[in-house]
Amino acid sequence: MKKVLEGMPMTLAEFFTFDVEPQQPRVFYQAKELPNLGNDQIKLLLVGTAHERRDIAILKEHYEPGADTGPDMLTHEGQEGGVIIAGSIELTVNNETRVLGPGDSYYFDSKLPHRFRNIGQQVCEIVSASSPPTF
Template identity: 60%
Template sequence: MSIEVSSRLKVIREKYGLSQRELAKRAGVTNGTISLIEQNRVSPSVSSLKKVLEGIPMSLAEFFTFDLGDAKPSAFFNADELPNLGNEEVQLRLVGSGIKDRNMCIMREYYHPHSDTGADMLQHEGQEGGVVVRGEIEITVGSETKVLKAGDAYYFDSNQPHRFRNISDDVCEVVSANSPPTV
């Protein structure tokens, strides 16, 4: 079984010899933020987790591939072993989180009704693509916006500002990939 973000953060923080207070100070967040994450009382957004990891310093990719002393990861992953890099409204389930030196990032994404990736447009190196498996999603890439339905797909350069929004009353499910991996 995979290790939750909360447990993973605690193990990594301790391996780096940092107290919760020291990590919070380095990351520019409150001590309570670190404590709540490690107690699994809050699920940090990707941007919040990135900010916390800046205090180590460590990228998201390093965080999810850091050797915690576990055995070699399997080539197969059960649905409950995919860590959620998002939150409850926008779930970003990462495939292969324990694989070192991944060349791509594959995610199974769930957008609950009227959820989105945030007011700030996303932007990072690489390319990404995906297929809508269920429901519909509004995707903005640069100045172009389109609503995709089940079976529709997208592919674009990730350095273009982009955003995902579920404007419907139903859950939307997307399977996506990006390369190089950003998490």
């Protein structure tokens, strides 16, 4: 989906919230208000969808046990970073792989091939940010 939208002047967030009533920009959001841009295995909950011009994308990510962004490494413009809140995640960036747990963090150039996999037995929660927003 992300690849398809690269050729269109629309972000992933705009695509998934296209028919939602326009909202006034706000400061606070409740958990139940965050749209899921992912799926059942990998939830990508986007903060701040009501802002017309977001310079960063802030996500609360949930990876179910066994969830994987896929065998094809991800690449896109910008930079991203995050902090693991609960569980663990195996993160591969370029040719380097690490298993990160609660309190661990990452930051990298998103043009580098990368992949996220939950190899643990519990849900992994991450709070992340990327700029420019690709969601």
